[in-house]
Amino acid sequence: TSFKKSSTQPNCLAVSATHIFAAQADKSVIHLYNRERGNQEAVVPFQEKITCLAHAGYYHGAGTLVLGTQGGSLILWELATGRHISTSQSHLQPVTCLAVDPTFNFILSGSSDSNLQLWSLPSLLSISQPSHNDPSQPLPFSPVRTLTNHRAAINAVLFAHIPGQTSFAISAADDQTCIVWDYANGTVLHTYLLSDNPLCLALDPADRAAYTGFSDGSVQIINFYKPNHLPHGLFDPSQQSAPTQPPRSDRWHLHDPLSSPVHALQVSYDSTTLVSGHGDGKVHAWDTAKGKYSAQLADFILPVTNLLMLPPLGFPSTQTPNLKLHGVVKPRYETFHSMNTGSNGDTSIPVNYSFTAQLLSTLPSQNTPSGLADLDAAMTHPSFPDCMLEEGIAELRALNNRSSGPLGPDNMEQDDALRTENKKLKLQLNDALRGQREAIAEVLEYDQQSLRRREEESIKKARKKRRRIRKMEAEERRRKVVMGEVVESAKENGVKEAQDETDEDLSSDTDELSSD
Numbered sequence: 001t002s003f004k005k006s007s008t009q010p011n012c013l014a015v016s017a018t019h020i021f022a023a024q025a026d027k028s029v030i031h032l033y034n035r036e037r038g039n040q041e042a043v044v045p046f047q048e049k050i051t052c053l054a055h056a057g058y059y060h061g062a063g064t065l066v067l068g069t070q071g072g073s074l075i076l077w078e079l080a081t082g083r084h085i086s087t088s089q090s091h092l093q094p095v096t097c098l099a100v101d102p103t104f105n106f107i108l109s110g111s112s113d114s115n116l117q118l119w120s121l122p123s124l125l126s127i128s129q130p131s132h133n134d135p136s137q138p139l140p141f142s143p144v145r146t147l148t149n150h151r152a153a154i155n156a157v158l159f160a161h162i163p164g165q166t167s168f169a170i171s172a173a174d175d176q177t178c179i180v181w182d183y184a185n186g187t188v189l190h191t192y193l194l195s196d197n198p199l200c201l202a203l204d205p206a207d208r209a210a211y212t213g214f215s216d217g218s219v220q221i222i223n224f225y226k227p228n229h230l231p232h233g234l235f236d237p238s239q240q241s242a243p244t245q246p247p248r249s250d251r252w253h254l255h256d257p258l259s260s261p262v263h264a265l266q267v268s269y270d271s272t273t274l275v276s277g278h279g280d281g282k283v284h285a286w287d288t289a290k291g292k293y294s295a296q297l298a299d300f301i302l303p304v305t306n307l308l309m310l311p312p313l314g315f316p317s318t319q320t321p322n323l324k325l326h327g328v329v330k331p332r333y334e335t336f337h338s339m340n341t342g343s344n345g346d347t348s349i350p351v352n353y354s355f356t357a358q359l360l361s362t363l364p365s366q367n368t369p370s371g372l373a374d375l376d377a378a379m380t381h382p383s384f385p386d387c388m389l390e391e392g393i394a395e396l397r398a399l400n401n402r403s404s405g406p407l408g409p410d411n412m413e414q415d416d417a418l419r420t421e422n423k424k425l426k427l428q429l430n431d432a433l434r435g436q437r438e439a440i441a442e443v444l445e446y447d448q449q450s451l452r453r454r455e456e457e458s459i460k461k462a463r464k465k466r467r468r469i470r471k472m473e474a475e476e477r478r479r480k481v482v483m484g485e486v487v488e489s490a491k492e493n494g495v496k497e498a499q500d501e502t503d504e505d506l507s508s509d510t511d512e513l514s515s516d
Contacts, residue, residue: 003033010263011097013306014055018325023050054098060321068095080357082329087141090117101159110154116147145186151175156201172198189234191243202265217259220251264307277304323357
């Protein structure tokens, strides 16, 4: 299917099972295309220019669209609710690239200011935000940490496909480097020195290698586990301090010496083919096993700025999606957050928060399949699952056994430590309550003063209005008096003129009679 009326820059295209999202070049709008109907569903405007975007969520689910802006902030748009969330401007320059980890817990944003920001997606989407006055909690809508090893604008960033303790992220920048990060700890695993500025990135589906594209149309493979390169992979501490330069043989060139820049890269799911999109509109295929150019796949004349590989379907283990998003709810810019949220523990969902989607399957019965997680079983069970009840009873029994046992020296020391800690916590709680009461008193006093000022201002305005009305009435009375005198004088003059005319008529008639 072809969709028209769109012009996107690199990193400005995202796709789900039902929709395609395309941020328009140098504009603050997103074109929304419906894959089921094969047409353009809507044009969604925003308050800032969108410079990159990414889809966070399951491919067949509702998900959230993450947008990078020219001002250096992020925008989160819940597609099934329309909820609109804006972060602080943590980047000093426009956001150039975004990536979401496979567990949908973290977002990495790269910018022209050479910094990477790591964000917690659940924290950004949480309706209950931490208090601004709690120093132990991060500020709402702020990044978790900043990665600052690059020295130039960042062009691309990706998360590894496989989650876990060995998961990593990789970024490419205009300082001719690619850096592999342990984003959970904020440390650098390895730095690769390249011979040119990398414009885009792609990862092997098994996270064994990365591919970069350059302005001369060539691509390069960065093999993480090559025998003569990093014998123990990325997580070998002895190999992390020294940068590595990949060999020249790992850089593959096209047959045409006048090739245009590589704007996008994707790897097939069997890892055998690398697909590249170029500025001259051509799409080329590369043989990753042989390490050379394979064939030209297409020629679109205009630049190919984005390539996305759809997930394969039809496997026996593929789970049937539980819901389907037929239509996207446009962003609702009114706030969904309670003013008291985070300060007094109010975590209730706002009244205007609604979820719009189609459920494709019924809820499980009481006999929950073994494949469901404990949380899913608890949410779908009519009361409480047997496994949860047994686990709770076992914990209570263990707690009673510990409390009824003899107190040894270690237990006594633990009890003393707990008592001391409880006293400290009580003091801290009292201080917090005292501060809260003082703050409430200050707020109430300020509100009372504001109310008194407003009442005084209203009284003054009413007095001024009454004086103005009285003045206008007095002027109106004076005007009526003056106009009344003029009218009466006019009436007297009219009577006199009528009498004069009557006298003249009578005199003329008398003259005629006398002549006869």
